[in-house]
Amino acid sequence: MALELFDSKSQTLRAFTPLTAGHVEMYVCGPTVQSAPHLGHLRSALVYDILRRWLMVTDHTVTMVRNVTDIDDKVLVNAGSRDWREFAKEIEQNFDDAYLALNILEPTHKPHATEHIEDMINLTKKLINLGHAYQATDGSANVFFDTASWPNYGELTNQKLENMEGEEDATFGRKSPNDFALFKAHKADEPDTAAWKTPWGLARPGWHIECSAMAKHFLGESFDIHGGGLDLRFPHHENELAQSSAAGDRFANFWLHNALITISGQKMSKSLGNGVSVEDLEKAGSWGAIRYWLLSAQYRSNLDYSESSIRDAQAALDRIVGFLKRTTNTKQIEIDDQYLPSEFAEAMDSDLNVPGALAVIHERVRAGNTAFDSNNQEALKLCVEQVKAMVHVLGLTFAYQERRISEELTNQVNDLIQQRNAAKLAKDFARADQIRLELEEMGVTLKDMKDITMWSFNG
Numbered sequence: 001m002a003l004e005l006f007d008s009k010s011q012t013l014r015a016f017t018p019l020t021a022g023h024v025e026m027y028v029c030g031p032t033v034q035s036a037p038h039l040g041h042l043r044s045a046l047v048y049d050i051l052r053r054w055l056m057v058t059d060h061t062v063t064m065v066r067n068v069t070d071i072d073d074k075v076l077v078n079a080g081s082r083d084w085r086e087f088a089k090e091i092e093q094n095f096d097d098a099y100l101a102l103n104i105l106e107p108t109h110k111p112h113a114t115e116h117i118e119d120m121i122n123l124t125k126k127l128i129n130l131g132h133a134y135q136a137t138d139g140s141a142n143v144f145f146d147t148a149s150w151p152n153y154g155e156l157t158n159q160k161l162e163n164m165e166g167e168e169d170a171t172f173g174r175k176s177p178n179d180f181a182l183f184k185a186h187k188a189d190e191p192d193t194a195a196w197k198t199p200w201g202l203a204r205p206g207w208h209i210e211c212s213a214m215a216k217h218f219l220g221e222s223f224d225i226h227g228g229g230l231d232l233r234f235p236h237h238e239n240e241l242a243q244s245s246a247a248g249d250r251f252a253n254f255w256l257h258n259a260l261i262t263i264s265g266q267k268m269s270k271s272l273g274n275g276v277s278v279e280d281l282e283k284a285g286s287w288g289a290i291r292y293w294l295l296s297a298q299y300r301s302n303l304d305y306s307e308s309s310i311r312d313a314q315a316a317l318d319r320i321v322g323f324l325k326r327t328t329n330t331k332q333i334e335i336d337d338q339y340l341p342s343e344f345a346e347a348m349d350s351d352l353n354v355p356g357a358l359a360v361i362h363e364r365v366r367a368g369n370t371a372f373d374s375n376n377q378e379a380l381k382l383c384v385e386q387v388k389a390m391v392h393v394l395g396l397t398f399a400y401q402e403r404r405i406s407e408e409l410t411n412q413v414n415d416l417i418q419q420r421n422a423a424k425l426a427k428d429f430a431r432a433d434q435i436r437l438e439l440e441e442m443g444v445t446l447k448d449m450k451d452i453t454m455w456s457f458n459g
């Protein structure tokens, strides 16, 4: 089986074949650096990190572009009285810190919108020349994409122009409320540093044109995969596609959209005040557990955050790490991809079914623990190599180095020890043995003292 991905433009599962054999080019919409990262940002970055890692394991080289939108209405507003550039840098650092902590690979290119204004001007000029964009009818430096001139507008999200509501604010020299800004005229109350000389006057770019221009700069007129969160599908990605295809580019061959994060079943939103910050996550568990949790739902399913989410993930991760710690030298980790089980590869190939892939890891951990207990060295070695290789593909190897035993796991262990002592008291030795095995599977070693049972996590 080969990789299949759900292309959200055609709304079908398609066999993935790169445009150039053995090489994949990806563009992923990065953050608008307007406020600290939240769970949704982390999930989105991680989904494409996993895709990239899987492509690399399956013998592709990958060029990945993830932009930074460092000029935007909200960047200027949220900077308040501070220099917006300094503010944007600081927020970008928050994102980079979180990406690093989560073990998300650095993109091949990380362009900043402000470094590509010339590319955006050139693309806009081209669209004007082709009759798909116009300078504002009020004579300002606003430039709009002319949606009525582009019959394919709406193709990404399967909408018809006549059914779209457009923006309520149809002023500033816009011909139609559906037309969107390519450049925005400098406003007197905005800093001079946030305006660039353009053929239409002092202006700054609109958000959508930034991605079209940067994608073209690094990946050319066509590339394999465009990714981003479902919340970006419309209007952002629809507009990117319209601009680039109206300028004559083929643009992305596959469109991937990851679903969102809900908080206790509710949409995450500022107005509900239910946002979860990076600090909240760090309090709940290790970064390994945070990564594990973010991977625990397939990327097209919503992922719900509740109070126990990270604790549960930590307990599941502890079972894997506990197994590796007691069976291998985790200081020297050698990985051999040829040990990847075919069930694992099938799950990954099936539109990145990471929950399915995690299930294979746990199954091999159980088999490995059984082999360990029965001293079956050959079976054990195979399981260890398989688990190491799978953990590596999911970018969780760093979790070996982290040790944090969850409160839940501690309670679980204490509970099982009590049950075992009760079984021994009742002379039910079979039951007592069974519990001991269960604990060993969790990576727990017991030491029976005179009147107390000590236990430790194998590390």
Ligand SMILES: [Zn+2]
Pocket: 028, 029, 030, 211, 236, 240
């Ligand atoms: Zn974008």
